[in-house]
Amino acid sequence: MQQQWLRNTLGLVLAGLILAGCAGQTKTNEPAQIPEESTQTEAPAPIENVEPPKTVDAMGNPLDPNTGNPLSRTFYFEFDRATLSASDLAALELHASFLRDNRDRSVLVEGHCDERGTREYNLALGERRGDTVVSFLTNSGVNRSQLEVVSYGEEKPVDAGHSEGAWHRNRRAELIYR
Amino acid sequence: MRREGKRKRPMSEINVVPYIDVMLVLLVIFMATAPLVTQGVKVNLPKKPSDAIADVQDDPLVISIREDGALFLNLGVRENESSGQRVTIYALEEQAGKLIRARPDVPVYLRADSSLDYGKVVEIMTVLQSAGAESVGLITDPPEL
Amino acid sequence: MNLLRRFIICMACFVGSNMYAGLAIEIVEGRDNPIKIAIVPFGQSLNLNIDQDISGIVAFDLARSGQFAPMAEENMLSYPDRQDKVYFRDWKILKVDYLVIGRVEQEYNADLSVVYHLFDVVNARHLISRRVTGSQKQIRDIAHSISDEVYQEVTDIPGAFSTKLVYVLAQDLGTKYSNFKLQLADTDGERVRTLLSSKEPILSASWSPDGSQVAYVSFEGGRPAVYLHNISTNSRRMLSTFPGINSAPVWSPDGRKLAMVLSKDGNAEIYVRDIGSSKIQRVTRHPAIDTEPAWTPDGSSLVFTSDRGGKPQIYRINLSKGITDRLTFQGDYNARARLLPDGKHLIYVHRSDGVYHIALQDLERDRIMVLTQTDLNESPSISPNGSMLIYATQDNGQGILAVVSIDGTVKYRLPSSLGDVREPAWSPYLKSVLRSENL
Numbered sequence: 138m139q140q141q142w143l144r145n146t147l148g149l150v151l152a153g154l155i156l157a158g159c160a161g162q163t164k165t166n167e168p169a170q171i172p173e174e175s176t177q178t179e180a181p182a183p184i185e186n187v188e189p190p191k192t193v194d195a196m197g198n199p200l201d202p203n204t205g206n207p208l209s210r211t212f213y214f215e216f217d218r219a220t221l222s223a224s225d226l227a228a229l230e231l232h233a234s235f236l237r238d239n240r241d242r243s244v245l246v247e248g249h250c251d252e253r254g255t256r257e258y259n260l261a262l263g264e265r266r267g268d269t270v271v272s273f274l275t276n277s278g279v280n281r282s283q284l285e286v287v288s289y290g291e292e293k294p295v296d297a298g299h300s301e302g303a304w305h306r307n308r309r310a311e312l313i314y315r
Numbered sequence: 316m317r318r319e320g321k322r323k324r325p326m327s328e329i330n331v332v333p334y335i336d337v338m339l340v341l342l343v344i345f346m347a348t349a350p351l352v353t354q355g356v357k358v359n360l361p362k363k364p365s366d367a368i369a370d371v372q373d374d375p376l377v378i379s380i381r382e383d384g385a386l387f388l389n390l391g392v393r394e395n396e397s398s399g400q401r402v403t404i405y406a407l408e409e410q411a412g413k414l415i416r417a418r419p420d421v422p423v424y425l426r427a428d429s430s431l432d433y434g435k436v437v438e439i440m441t442v443l444q445s446a447g448a449e450s451v452g453l454i455t456d457p458p459e460l
Numbered sequence: 461m462n463l464l465r466r467f468i469i470c471m472a473c474f475v476g477s478n479m480y481a482g483l484a485i486e487i488v489e490g491r492d493n494p495i496k497i498a499i500v501p502f503g504q505s506l507n508l509n510i511d512q513d514i515s516g517i518v519a520f521d522l523a524r525s526g527q528f529a530p531m532a533e534e535n536m537l538s539y540p541d542r543q544d545k546v547y548f549r550d551w552k553i554l555k556v557d558y559l560v561i562g563r564v565e566q567e568y569n570a571d572l573s574v575v576y577h578l579f580d581v582v583n584a585r586h587l588i589s590r591r592v593t594g595s596q597k598q599i600r601d602i603a604h605s606i607s608d609e610v611y612q613e614v615t616d617i618p619g620a621f622s623t624k625l626v627y628v629l630a631q632d633l634g635t636k637y638s639n640f641k642l643q644l645a646d647t648d649g650e651r652v653r654t655l656l657s658s659k660e661p662i663l664s665a666s667w668s669p670d671g672s673q674v675a676y677v678s679f680e681g682g683r684p685a686v687y688l689h690n691i692s693t694n695s696r697r698m699l700s701t702f703p704g705i706n707s708a709p710v711w712s713p714d715g716r717k718l719a720m721v722l723s724k725d726g727n728a729e730i731y732v733r734d735i736g737s738s739k740i741q742r743v744t745r746h747p748a749i750d751t752e753p754a755w756t757p758d759g760s761s762l763v764f765t766s767d768r769g770g771k772p773q774i775y776r777i778n779l780s781k782g783i784t785d786r787l788t789f790q791g792d793y794n795a796r797a798r799l800l801p802d803g804k805h806l807i808y809v810h811r812s813d814g815v816y817h818i819a820l821q822d823l824e825r826d827r828i829m830v831l832t833q834t835d836l837n838e839s840p841s842i843s844p845n846g847s848m849l850i851y852a853t854q855d856n857g858q859g860i861l862a863v864v865s866i867d868g869t870v871k872y873r874l875p876s877s878l879g880d881v882r883e884p885a886w887s888p889y890l891k892s893v894l895r896s897e898n899l
Contacts, residue, residue, distance in 0.1 A: 217771075253816065255796040255809050255838050256663050256883070257708040257721065258765055258772055260684070261728035261749040264705055268727070287683050288705060292661030297634030299836075299857050374553045390537055390550050410537055417535035417554050 192235065197242075198314050199235040201228075208232060210312040212270065213305060217254070219265040221273060229270065232312060233277035240280065245313040246270050248288040249295075251304035256290055263288030270310045337437050340444055340451060375422035376414055377454070378407065378443070382428040384435055404442060411446035424452040483649030483861065483874035483881065487524055491869050494529035495557050495614060497522060498581075501533055502562040502574065503541025510564060512599045514574065514606070518560065520648060521607035521621040524863075525848075526870025528614075531556060543577055543586070551581040558587075560610055571595055574602050575899065578610050587613050589899040598893060600651060605894055620843045623647055624887040625850065626655065626665045626674055627861060631879035642676060644691065647843075647886070649874050655689055656696075663883050666710045671890040675699070675709040675718060686720060688735075700733065708752050712759050719743070719753040719762055730764055732779070743777060744784075752796045757803040763787065765795040774808055788821065790828055796839060800866070801846040809838050818851050820866060831868045841886045850874075852882040 193199055199208050210232075212225045221229065236242060248263030267286035275281050296303035379387040379399055386407055387399030402410065414421055423443055427436045443451050499519045504510060515533075522528035537550045541563045551559050562576030571593055578588040588609060592602050601622065608619030629641040642656040642665060656662060660679035667674055674689045685701040686709045700706045704723030711718055718733045722740075730743040730753045744750040748768035755762060756776075763776045772795045774788040788794035793811035800807065810819035810830065817830045818837045832853070840851040848870070850863045855873070859880030862873045874881070 253836065254772075254793065255752060255765070257752045258749065258795050260705055260707050261721070261723070261751045264723055264728065265749065286704070289661060289679065290663075292663060292679070293638070294634050299854065374549075374555070376553060390553065391547050392549065413535045413537055414553060417531060421553065 192238075196314075199232065201231060208235075210314075212310045214266055214308045214310070216251070216304070216308065217262065219262065219269045221269055226273075229273050230277060233274050233279050236274065236279040236283055237277070240283065243283045243285070243315050244274075245315060246284060246286045247293075247311040247313060248286065248290075249293060249307055249309050249311070250291045251307040252291045252294065252299065253304065254291075256292070260288050260290035263290045266308075266310045270312070333441065336444065337440055340440060373422055375424050375452075376411060377424045377426060378411075378439065380425070380427040380431055380435065380439060382430050384431070386439070404439075407439075408442050408446050411443055411448065415447035419447075422452060423448045423450070424454050426454040482645050482652040483876050485520075485524055485649055486873045486875070487526075488862075488871040488873060489869065490523075490526040490529070495527060496531060496555060497528050497558040497560065497610075497614075498531045498536060498551060498554065498556045499560045500536060500539050500541065500562075502564055502576070503539075504564040505566065508564060508566055508572075510572070510596075510599065512603070514562065514564065514599065514603045515560070517600060517603035517648070518607045518610070521604060521619075522611065524648070524872050525611060525619075525621075526865055526872075527611070543589070546577075546579060548579070548581055548584045551579075556581050558610075558614060560606070562606070567593065572599065572602065574606070576606055578613055590896060591899055592894050592896040594894040600646060601892075601894055604646070605892065605896065617847055618845045618889075620845045620848070620886075620889070621647060622892065623844060623890060624671075625649075625861075626667070626676075626885045626887070627852075627881050628662050628665070628883040629876060629879050629881050630661075630859065633880065642674075642689075643881075644674075655691070655694070664708050665883055665885040667885055667887045668711045669713055669715045669888055671888050674885070675711065677707045677709065686718075699735075710753055710755060712755050713757055714759055719755065721751045721753070730762060730777075732762075743779065754798050756799055757801055763797045763799065763806065765797070774806065787823065794819075798840055798842055798849075800842060801844070805866075807840045807842060807849055809840070818849070818864070820868075829868065831864045831866075832862075834862075837862075839883050841884050843886050844888045848886075850884040850886050852884060 191200060191205070192202070194207050198210065200206065201208050208231055209228045212221060212229070214220070236244065246267040248265070248267035250259035250263050264286060267288055271284045271286055274284060291307070294303070294307045296306045377389040381387065386402050386404060388402050388407065388410060389399050390410060391400040411423070425436070425439065440451055499515045501513070501515045519530035523530050531554065535554070537554065538545070538547065540546045540561050542561070546559065546561060559579040559581050560576060562574055564572055564574050567573055572595070573591055573593040575591045577586065579585065580587055590609060592605055594602050604621040607621040611617065611619035611621070624644060625647055626642060626644050629643050631639045638659070640658050640660065640662045641654050642662050643652050644655055645652045655674070656678065658678060658680045660682070662676060662678050665674050665676040672691060674691060676687055676689065677684050678687055681701070683701070684706050686699045686706045687696050688699050689696040699718070700720060700722070702722050702724040705721055705728055707721045709718050709720040716735060718735055720731055720733060721728050722731050723729070725742070727747060728749045728751050729745065730750050732741045732743055733739070743762060744764070744766070746766065746768050748766050750764055750766045752765040753762045754764070760780065761776050761778045763774055765772050766775050769786070771792045773786055774794050774797045775784050775786050777784045787806060788808070791810055791812050795809045797806050797808035799805070804823050806821040806823055808819060808821070810817050810828070812830070815835045816837050818832045818840050820829045820831055821827070832851070834853050837851050837853045840849045842849045846866065848863050848865050850861055853860060853862050855875060858875065859882045860873055860875040861881050861884050862871065864871050
């Protein structure tokens with residue numbers, strides 16, 4: 138985990154772009170990320186050469202039009218809060234623009250919590266987090282019918298640990314493209 | 316190291332440690348009368364004036380030694396039945412051991428017939444000691460005046 | 461106390477060796493002056509070969525209630541199995557307060573019948589003589605029913621040893637192999653049965669008042685849905701799968717309705733569903749989170765968690781009048797309340813200094829007592845006799861179940877070697893499957 142953190146932070150600094158902390162990113166993200174770092178210098182070149190720029194990766198997830206890297210699909214929250222952090226808004230706006238351009242694509246927004254607090258309350262809190270993301274996207278012009286929210290509360294941690302770090306990684310909303 | 320060497324030296328004396336132990340136990344003993352124990356086994360108790368045992372109601376274990384050396388325990392019998400339960404010396408050790416493990420503060424009393432020789436009484440006391448009894452009370456009849 | 465400890469270690473070894481799939485019990489704390497009881501190993505006729513130690517099960521039941529200190533078998537001076545072999549003096553000298561003896565016989569149809577007696581040693585009185593009959597498979601039921609009778613006779617509180625637990629076993633969390641099981645077990649952790657196994661989360665199990673069904677939330681369809689599961693037939697049906705949240709089902713005291721949380725109308729609100737007619741009545745109407753309903757014993761009101769005041773607190777709403785009042789004011793996180801059978805005491809998760817405790821609040825005197833010392837405690841569920849409660853907690857990062865008495869003096873833990881255990885629900889009194897008669 139820590140190594141990956143480091144790697145991501147490095148990538149972030151080098152690229153000088155907005156990349157949300159992706160320590161807890163899902164498995165599907167990883168294959169795309171590893172070449173990103175190992176072929177740092179050459180990566181942007183082929184993308185610029187391809188005439189119609191690719192908008193999605195092999196998994197059908199949207200790419201950042203500026204860098205060609207996969208868009209961050211995980212957004213983190215403070216404890217017992219459902220407000221988006223300012224640094225995530227740019228990435229969410231890119232998701233919104235992708236969804237506006239691709240009205241046939243839909244997204245499942247999963248809301249998650251850390252293990253603290255009661256399970257049923259967390260189920261409602263996770264839904265509130267999902268709803269926050271959905272209302273941001275709909276305010277940016279995405280159709281409500283393209284979006285669905287499911288809250289898992291604290292039931293599906295990405296990190297089964299019990300530290301502040303694990304709790305931080307688990308308090309999240311994830312966008313799952315379908 | 317030195318101590319071990321000492322221990323290995325051949326013994327040239329009779330081992331008196333158990334006797335000293337018994338004597339220590341005897342020192343702790345307090346002579347008493349027990350008006351409650353008027354049951355069963357016919358034992359002539361030594362006549363000796365002494366203080367009555369303070370709390371005779373505290374469910375003590377009473378071992379009686381009859382004139383012929385037979386042992387009796389105040390267990391396994393109805394309270395109103397007069398005779399105790401006759402036991403072997405092994406059963407005495409086992410039962411006393413269990414009782415003392417379960418209830419370390421149980422008072423233990425010995426009622427020995429006055430005609431018994433000292434050795435027999437010491438033998439029973441040694442058994443009680445190895446069963447864990449810290450002190451054994453000797454029961455006497457009040458002297459006839 | 462010392463005796464109890466020794467006994468517990470002894471019993472823990474015994475129970476531990478018998479564990480295969482369930483929960484192991486570790487007694488943490490008992491009452492200071494427990495009642496001393498001797499449970500003599502039950503006699504049996506020579507042709508019988510019962511591998512279950514009935515007297516051991518009874519002794520362990522009584523020991524984990526914390527009210528009793530059963531004496532070690534090996535220190536007993538005699539081992540009577542019939543009434544005429546009992547000599548009170550043998551027990552009085554051991555300073556035992558109560559004595560249980562019994563004998564197992566085989567009926568002509570291979571059923572087992574256990575005749576047992578309870579004596580008051582101090583007053584040399586005979587209290588119970590009873591025969592319990594059941595099949596060979598019901599031997600643990602027989603033992604628990606003996607524990608129930610003895611417990612009630614001595615303490616005047618009905619025993620709850622014959623009741624059951626459901627809980628969730630979660631394995632390999634945070635990996636792609638994560639897996640959830642809804643488990644049913646005796647309250648001593650034995651005889652575990654899996655009701656449902658799923659790759660997706662299961663939570664919020666709740667018993668019907670007659671003990672025949674369990675309602676729970678399962679994500680097996682990719683979204684939360686409420687199911688009703690019949691314990692004896694092992695069949696189930698989906699009850700509620702509205703868009704959004706379907707969670708926190710709890711049965712009304714009359715068993716006809718289910719309070720639950722739905723977010724179909726925008727955000728988490730509490731609804732009451734009539735199980736027979738499927739009619740749904742909305743109870744709360746607030747943009748804040750309203751969740752975790754629980755019925756008052758008279759069925760007239762619900763208590764629930766809401767963050768309408770900014771932080772989660774517990775409120776009560778009268779169902780006919782719709783009047784809401786706030787019940788908790790101490791601390792900034794009070795949630796998942798349950799009421800004691802007397803309706804006057806509230807049990808809930810209470811955070812103080814960042815630690816999640818289980819607290820008991822006297823609703824009449826508004827006094828709060830924190831019952832637990834460890835962190836991350838949640839999901840309290842009360843035994844039907846109102847004397848104990850089971851909750852989920854963590855031990856070295858592992859989810860375990862723990863039990864504490866309502867007065868906070870008795871504690872034991874039920875860890876599982878198989879994974880994280882959580883979401884316990886204590887059953888109501890169950891209909892006995894045994895035949896019994898007083899002799």
